Structures are given as structure tokens and as C-alpha cells.
Amino acid sequence: MDLAFTPELKAFRAEAREWLDANVPAEPLPSLDTKEGFALHREWERKLNDGRWAMVPWPVEYGGRGANLIEWLVFEEEYYRAGAPNRVNQNGIFLLGPTLMEYGSDEQKARFLPKIASSEEVWAQGWSEPNAGSDMAAIRSTARREGDHFIINGQKTWASRGAFADWLFCIFRTDPESQRHRGLTFILVPLDAPGVTVRPIPQLDGETGFAEVFFEDAKVHTENQLGEEGGGWKVAMATAGFERGLMLRSPARFQATAARLVELYRKIGGDADPALRDAVARAWVNAEAYCLNTYQTASRLIAGGSIGSEASLNKIFWSEMDVQMHETALSLLGARAELLAHAPEAGDVGNWLDGYLFSLAGPIYAGTNEIQRNVIAERLLGLPR
Amino acid sequence: MDFTFSEDHEMFRESVRGLLDRECTADAVRALWDTDSGRSNELWSKLTELGLFGLMAPESDGGLAMNEVDLVLPLIETGYAAVPGPVVECAAVAVPLLRDLGDTKLSGKWLPAIAAGEAVATVGHDANQFVADAHIADLLLLPHEGTLHAVDGAAVKATHQPTNDPSRRLYTIDWSPSETTCIARGDGAHSLLSDALDRGAWGCAAQLLGVAQRMVDIAVLYATQREQFGKPIGSFQAIKHLLANVQVKIEFAKPLLYRAANSLAEGADTRSADVSQAKAVAGEAASLGAKTSLQVHGAIGYTWECDLQIWMKRAWSLELAWGSTAWHRARVAEAVIDGKLPARSFGFEPR
Numbered sequence: 001m002d003l004a005f006t007p008e009l010k011a012f013r014a015e016a017r018e019w020l021d022a023n024v025p026a027e028p029l030p031s032l033d034t035k036e037g038f039a040l041h042r043e044w045e046r047k048l049n050d051g052r053w054a055m056v057p058w059p060v061e062y063g064g065r066g067a068n069l070i071e072w073l074v075f076e077e078e079y080y081r082a083g084a085p086n087r088v089n090q091n092g093i094f095l096l097g098p099t100l101m102e103y104g105s106d107e108q109k110a111r112f113l114p115k116i117a118s119s120e121e122v123w124a125q126g127w128s129e130p131n132a133g134s135d136m137a138a139i140r141s142t143a144r145r146e147g148d149h150f151i152i153n154g155q156k157t158w159a160s161r162g163a164f165a166d167w168l169f170c171i172f173r174t175d176p177e178s179q180r181h182r183g184l185t186f187i188l189v190p191l192d193a194p195g196v197t198v199r200p201i202p203q204l205d206g207e208t209g210f211a212e213v214f215f216e217d218a219k220v221h222t223e224n225q226l227g228e229e230g231g232g233w234k235v236a237m238a239t240a241g242f243e244r245g246l247m248l249r250s251p252a253r254f255q256a257t258a259a260r261l262v263e264l265y266r267k268i269g270g271d272a273d274p275a276l277r278d279a280v281a282r283a284w285v286n287a288e289a290y291c292l293n294t295y296q297t298a299s300r301l302i303a304g305g306s307i308g309s310e311a312s313l314n315k316i317f318w319s320e321m322d323v324q325m326h327e328t329a330l331s332l333l334g335a336r337a338e339l340l341a342h343a344p345e346a347g348d349v350g351n352w353l354d355g356y357l358f359s360l361a362g363p364i365y366a367g368t369n370e371i372q373r374n375v376i377a378e379r380l381l382g383l384p385r
Numbered sequence: 386m387d388f389t390f391s392e393d394h395e396m397f398r399e400s401v402r403g404l405l406d407r408e409c410t411a412d413a414v415r416a417l418w419d420t421d422s423g424r425s426n427e428l429w430s431k432l433t434e435l436g437l438f439g440l441m442a443p444e445s446d447g448g449l450a451m452n453e454v455d456l457v458l459p460l461i462e463t464g465y466a467a468v469p470g471p472v473v474e475c476a477a478v479a480v481p482l483l484r485d486l487g488d489t490k491l492s493g494k495w496l497p498a499i500a501a502g503e504a505v506a507t508v509g510h511d512a513n514q515f516v517a518d519a520h521i522a523d524l525l526l527l528p529h530e531g532t533l534h535a536v537d538g539a540a541v542k543a544t545h546q547p548t549n550d551p552s553r554r555l556y557t558i559d560w561s562p563s564e565t566t567c568i569a570r571g572d573g574a575h576s577l578l579s580d581a582l583d584r585g586a587w588g589c590a591a592q593l594l595g596v597a598q599r600m601v602d603i604a605v606l607y608a609t610q611r612e613q614f615g616k617p618i619g620s621f622q623a624i625k626h627l628l629a630n631v632q633v634k635i636e637f638a639k640p641l642l643y644r645a646a647n648s649l650a651e652g653a654d655t656r657s658a659d660v661s662q663a664k665a666v667a668g669e670a671a672s673l674g675a676k677t678s679l680q681v682h683g684a685i686g687y688t689w690e691c692d693l694q695i696w697m698k699r700a701w702s703l704e705l706a707w708g709s710t711a712w713h714r715a716r717v718a719e720a721v722i723d724g725k726l727p728a729r730s731f732g733f734e735p736r
Contacts, residue, residue, distance in 0.1 A: 001387060001388060001389065001390060001391075001454050001643070001647055002386060002387045003386065003388060003644065003647050003731075004386065005386055005732075006386060009386060070386050073732060074732065077732045077733045077734070080733065081733065081734060081735065081736060251732075251733070252732070252733045255730050255732075255733035255735075256733065256735070258730075259730070259733075259735035262721060262722055265722060266722065269722075277718050277722065278714060278715075278718065280718070280721075280722060281714060281717045281718035281721055281722065282714070284717075284721045285641070285662045285665065285666065285717060286637070287730070288641065288644075288662060288730065288731060289637040289638065289640060289641050289662075289666065290637065291730070291731050291732060291733065292388070292640030292641060292643070292644050292731055293636070293637055293639075293640045295386070295388045295640070295731070295732070296388045296389070296639075296640050296643075298388075299386070299387050299388040299389045300389055302387075303387075303389055310636070313632065313633050313636045313637075316629075316633050317633055317636075317637050370622070370626070372629075373622075373625060373626040373629040373630070374622065374625060374626075374629075376625075376629040376632055376633070377619075377624075377625030377626070377628055377629045378625070380632060381601065381605050381625075381628055381629070381632060382605060382609070383605060383608060383609065383617075383619040383620065383624070383625050383628070384609060384616075384617050384619050384620040385620060
């Protein structure tokens, strides 16, 4: 055990800090769930990629820096310190990218990864269907092979970023006789393909953060199949593992929120309910615990270990911590907590309300926390199914 | 940067676990409860042979010259097995205190004896109203109005204060501080006592996580065997989710505990705040573990006969020892919000 940052890591941190300080937009960008905001976020991603900061752990040939996971964590710390924009292509860079590296052919890697890194192609995720939510193996949308194409029919829903994205990664039932987890295939679908219709769905905050996608004899080339035909579940689980595990929610995001919460308390917490002081300290400690846990996992992975069902522990922890942090902030703000950021009297209430609404999605997306608790109980603790 | 334990660390943990699996069963703990001292010299000797008590003593005093990072996994195991006696006070507090004292006459007398299992030490502190397991101590390290004293077991009168946990007996001590018993005063005593509190709290946090894991494991076993409505109760989500919640608490307390071990070993300026974070979350994990495991057991868990009580009582007593969960949480708030003691985020530096 050696918890010191080496001179190399310090130099890497300094380089990232310098670039971010010089390039991060001075004013926050408009929400990426609006058309204008989406375009500006894509523009930011291009700039990030030009500096080779879009995906630091990726190999150099795909636009990365070949950084290890610890270096990636350091970069993330600097990214959140700089208050840089949210990652509009997070589905591509954190989820599909690692999946492509594990399951993609060389041609697929060369075709897709650089455009993910540059966000020339922004990705949405197509798992859920109207009748396949937590029970994801119940999916019914089909892909039928006809020559060198798949003919796709059915519907996907809750596709995050779907309203403005270019591509969707999905699993479809390719074997009509199959049941449950078998007979599914992972397919990459361009959203401008004939027979594909995207219908944006306004979310709780009124913005179109996700979409439903309809397929009516949509035609997609078979070269867009990722992994084996019928082996889609395994590929999808790898993607879900990245989502729940290490990549989607890096710890610095929560450490930054905890630091802002401490600042808020110092400013307005003096007369607040003393229980809120405790809640602020709790939030800060939770962010530390999550960070240290991630460094542990990263160290283990670097040493050749792997991440399995423990990813479910992570997903529960970060999502519930995020809700607790924002609830605490809203309690501190008191009656002003309900003001939207553009209200004339909003003043310094900031974006805590937006953050709260977003945090409430955390225990639902990437597999509900109830499903994660089942995974922990059955696979880690060994309780009977 | 490497946040993993070495193979040697894992092997040390395995050997302690193996010994305790054999020698410190629930039946053995219960049998000890019924003896006069409540403590087993034999078990203590065997743990000594593995190097547990001399671990942090210098090699010249018969120790292993190791630190808190080396001790943390074995300490968790002593919680997992609910080892009765002042393991934390002796191995994690008294030994490094004697090491750091700079009084080679005193440390040269006691450290080799502790490392050889010939002497047991315990420690008093203003954070604790009572002294743990003073009845078996050959050496007591006691504070008195800002000074620190080393007192022979034979020179004190210990009065038992019966408590809920027979594995951790508490005593009030009648003793006479004097020039000859005094081993440190002023800043020296203050610093030694401050480190003693941090190490005591950290040691309890380690044991608490072992205790919490044991309660989960006991409940999982029970829920797998016990059937109602024609199925093992562990197949019901109501039970699964309760136990998963405890496991989440345990898993995210561990890295705070390990970081605190590292901060203590390095003498980092943040060590007090780091220890308080670990003690607070470990206390919560064990407290939730006790409630949850009891609930999963139902009425049988509420009996004297059920072994769960051994660990529930450890959870409750250790949660109060060396600063309660609430005390440590308040200290974290003082560090993080008020800046009264140093605390820093790991990696992330706010603007």
C-alpha cells in the first residue's frame, strides 16, 4: 500500500490542470438536453479531443493517451475541479468504448472509436423496452438477418441522449424461438437509418433528456453486430458492468458536490437545524469513501484483478449518496430551494434543484437499486434465488 | 499509488483467521464468559506466536517493527471472531505508545514481555470513562490531569462495572499517581494521549467491521436454512435487501479504515480526521448489522442461546469505546466544516 501520488502523477495532474484552466468555458454551457446545449457540448468534446483529453485511458491510436485507471481518476479530479461541462457522449466514451475494445473487431474499433472520442458521433443507449425494464431479458424487439442486413422491428425506450444522438447501441432478439437471455444480439444502429423514428420524451425538468425509438423494418448492415450472434446478453452485461462499476460516475464528481455543500453550509448553515451539520459531514465522508473505494478498485484492476458483481455495491452507493447530498442542500436553502435558476430572486441558489432532480434518476437508471440489491444478495452473499 | 494489500498481508490475515476459526469458536467464547477472568491465556499466547501483540514493537524489543497497515487485516479478524480481551488496547495502543515514549528503560522492560505474550497491557483515556480489561493487565497506561503514567497491575485496585458485553469488561481504577509512575507530561503527554485516542478508535473501527461482516454471514446462513411459506426466507427480497444494505455499508467503510491505517502509519497531519471518519462509518455499519441480523433471525435471535448475541454485544460496546459514533462524527464536522483540525479530500483539490 502506497497512497502517495508519484511525481509522474503530479506532473500529469499539472498538465491536465493547465490545459483545463486555459480551455474550459468561463460560463456554464446551456443544458445538454436542449438542441442548442447539445451542439455546444459536442463542440466542447471536439476541443477536448483536439487536446487529447477526451478519453485519456484509451490507446493512443484511438485518440487517447494510454493512461492507466489511476491517471484517469486524476484527470477526472482536475475535470471536476475546473467545473468543465458534462460529457454529452458519456454513453459512447465510458460505456460503448470499453465494450468495443473488449468485443469489437479491429475494423469496428477503427471505424467507431475515433469518432466516439471526438464526439463526431454521439451515442445513446437502447436497452429498455415498454415491457422490458428491470426485467431486461424480456425484450421483444427483433432483428432478422436478410443477406448482409438486419431487418429490425420493435421499440426501445428511455434512451438517454436519444433525442439528439447519432447512434444507438441496443440488443435485439435475433432468434425468434429463443427465451430470456438467449438469442439476443448486440447491434449498433445509426439513428438516421430508414425505418427508425425517434420521439423525444420530456423529462421531469421539461427537457428532452431521453427518447423512445421505433423500428419499422429498419435496415442495418450486419457489420454493425458487436460480439457473436446470440451472444448479446454477455456483451450488454459487460457494458452494464462499466456503467455500474468504475467509469460512469467517477468520484471527483461527488467530491466536488460535497465541497460545494460544505461551502453552502459555511455561508448559510449557521442558523440551520443542527442535524444538517451532521448531514453535510456525512455527505463529505461518503464522497471520500466512494473515492477511496474507487482507488482501491483501480489498483486491483491494474494489478490484474477484475470487477464483477461488486459493481452493484458501487451503483447503490453513489446514487444514494448523490440524492442525500442534494436533499441536504435543498434543506439548507429552505423556502428558496424551489426557485428555478432563472427566477429573478434566485440569486445564489445555484443549480441544486436541477441536481436534485437529476440525482433522483440515479437509483433508477443503470439497473434499479432494487435489482442491484438482488445481485448483491444472490451473487455476493450467496442467498438463494 | 497502490491501494492494495500485499500477499504477505493476506497471508497474515489468513493465518489469524485460521487460528481463530479453530480456537475462538462461539462455544469457546461462551465458555470463557463463565470463567473468573473471562479471558484465555492460551488463546492470547497463540495470537502472540503469530506476532499480533509485538507487531508494532521495534525489533530490538522482540517485535516486528511493523505498522498500522500491517495490523489492520488481523484486527478485523479479531472482530470477526469476537476475541475477548484488550486486543486493541494492547496491540494497537499500548505497544506503539511505549515505542514512541522515548523511555528505553520502560519500553525495554515491557515491550519484550508483551511481544512474548508474558505481559498484557491496557490503556485508560479521558475518552473512555472506564478501563477495558484492567483485571488481567500487568501494565496499565493511565492519564492523570494531563500527565501520563505507567502503573503495575499489582499496584491498582480495579472495580468491575458489569456491562452488556462480557467480552469487553470495564473497570474503574483506584491508583496513586506519583513521580515514579509518571512517564510523560506537558506536550509530550498530550501528543501520546492524542495518538492513543486515534489508535484506539481506529482499532475498534477495524474490529467493528469484522463484527459487522460476521453478523451478515450468520444471518445469511440462517436465512438460507430457515424455511417459511415453503422456501428459505433468504429467497425473499425483503430479507435480501436488508442484508445487501449492510454489505454496502461495510464495503464503503473499509477503504476509510485502510486509509486511516495508512495515515497513522505515516503520522499524517490528517490522521485524527481520517480515523474519525473510519470509526463513525464502522460504528454505523456494525450497528445496522446488529439490527438487521437480529431482524432476519426473528425471535430466535432474541434468545441467549443464539450466538448472534456475542457479536451484537461486541458491536454495541465497541461503538461506544474510544469515542462514540456521534463523537467521531462531530469531530469530522469540526474538521471539515470548521477547519479545527486538518482534513483533506483524497486526490480532489477544491478550488
